[in-house]
Amino acid sequence: DGGITQSPKYLFRKEGQNVTLSCEQNLNHDAMYWYRQDPGQGLRLIYYSQIVNDFQKGDIAEGYSVSREKKESFPLTVTSAQKNPTAFYLCASSPRLAVETQYFGPGTRLLVL
Amino acid sequence: GQQLNQSPQSMFIQEGEDVSMNCTSSSIFNTWLWYKQDPGEGPVLLIALYKAGELTSNGRLTAQFGITRKDSFLNISASIPSDVGIYFCALSRAGSYQLTFGKGTKLSVIP
Numbered sequence: 001d002g003g004i005t006q007s008p009k010y011l012f013r014k015e016g017q018n019v020t021l022s023c024e025q026n027l028n029h030d031a032m033y034w035y036r037q038d039p040g041q042g043l044r045l046i047y048y049s050q051i052v053n054d055f056q057k058g059d060i061a062e063g064y065s066v067s068r069e070k071k072e073s074f075p076l077t078v079t080s081a082q083k084n085p086t087a088f089y090l091c092a093s094s095p096r097l098a099v100e101t102q103y104f105g106p107g108t109r110l111l112v113l
Numbered sequence: 114g115q116q117l118n119q120s121p122q123s124m125f126i127q128e129g130e131d132v133s134m135n136c137t138s139s140s141i142f143n144t145w146l147w148y149k150q151d152p153g154e155g156p157v158l159l160i161a162l163y164k165a166g167e168l169t170s171n172g173r174l175t176a177q178f179g180i181t182r183k184d185s186f187l188n189i190s191a192s193i194p195s196d197v198g199i200y201f202c203a204l205s206r207a208g209s210y211q212l213t214f215g216k217g218t219k220l221s222v223i224p
Contacts, residue, residue, distance in 0.1 A: 004155075031210070040122070042201060042214035043156070050210060058211065090155050099212055100144045100205045104155030 002027045004105035006091050011110045013085075021076045021108045023091035029103075030096035032074035036060060037088040037107075046089075049074055050096055078110065085112045119202050119215030126192055127223050134218040135186040136202035145178050145185040146203040146212070156201060160187070192222050 004025045013019045025032065031050045035043040045058030049068040063082025068074055074093075078085045088109050092102040116139040126132055136145070144163055148156035160171050162178035162185060169176055175188045189196055199217040 040216065042117075042119075042216045043203075043212075044214075045211055048210055056210070092155070097210075099210050100146055100161055101158070102212065104157070107153070107155050109153075 004091060004093055004103060006089075006105040006108050008108060009106065011108055013110070013112050015112055016080045018080060019078050019085075019110065021078065021089055021091075021110070023074045023076065023105060024072055025074075025091075025093040025103075025105075026072060027093055027103065028071075029093035030071065031094045031099070032068070033092040033094075033102060034058075034064070034066065034074065034076045035090040035092065037090060043090060046076065085110060117202070117204060117213050117215045119218060121218055122216070123219040123221070125221045125223060128192060128194060130192055132189040132192055132196075132220060133186060134200060134220075135184060136215050137184045138204060139183070140206075141182045142204040142206055143182075144205045145176070146205070147174075147176050147185070147187045148201045148203060148214075150199045150201065150217070152198065159200075189220075192220075194222050194224055196220060197222050 007022045033048040034046040037043050044060050046064050047066040049055035055068050065077045090107045091105040094102040119136045146161050147159045150156040160169050160176040165182045166180050167178040173190045199219050201217045202215040203212045
């Protein structure tokens with residue numbers, strides 16, 4: 001059945017290493033999004049993509065990079081430039097121009113030691 | 114930028130009680146959304162509101178889009194243990210591809 005897959009569920013990395021978080025969807029959605037969630041905070045948008053080979057920065061893009069080579073996939077790389085990368089990362093997708101109907105994946109919890 | 118205030122931050126209630134939470138914004142928006150997030154999972158959309166004054170129900174949940182278009186509330190009636198989680202309001206503005214989320218209301222239900 002259709003949905004969004006994020007893997008792995010938990011990820012541990014050493015400080016200074018880049019790490020890539022996976023997000024795959026089989027909902028045939030054009031748009032995909034990456035959010036960061038910290039304890040007691042709402043979701044903050046990192047990057048979004050409305051169509052393949054195009055993406056835009058969100059509110060907190062510094063220290064992150066993305067690619068959108070395929071409609072189904074929107075991987076997020078947390079680079080060593082991200083000063084505080086430990087967080088819960090959520091991927092979402094929606095039909096194009098229908099931002100209010102976003103479906104979320106189960107999230108990846110990243111812990112940088 | 115726009116400010117979105119959600120209250121209360123947390124609530125502890127007895128099973129069977131009704132719950133109310135609300136969000137206010139500093140700007141006018143076109144769409145109010147309410148999400149629920151279970152621990153360790155992604156948020157799930159509960160209710161979407163598109164018109165000022167709109168009142169929408171989803172089972173025991175009822176949400177309203179304020180007349181001024183700057184506020185919304187979510188009510189949960191006869192709470193049960195599975196209502197535990199974090200409830201978020203979110204806004205979208207016409208022509209924008211972004212949602213703005215509140216900080217959430219953490220609900221705990223005591224059996």
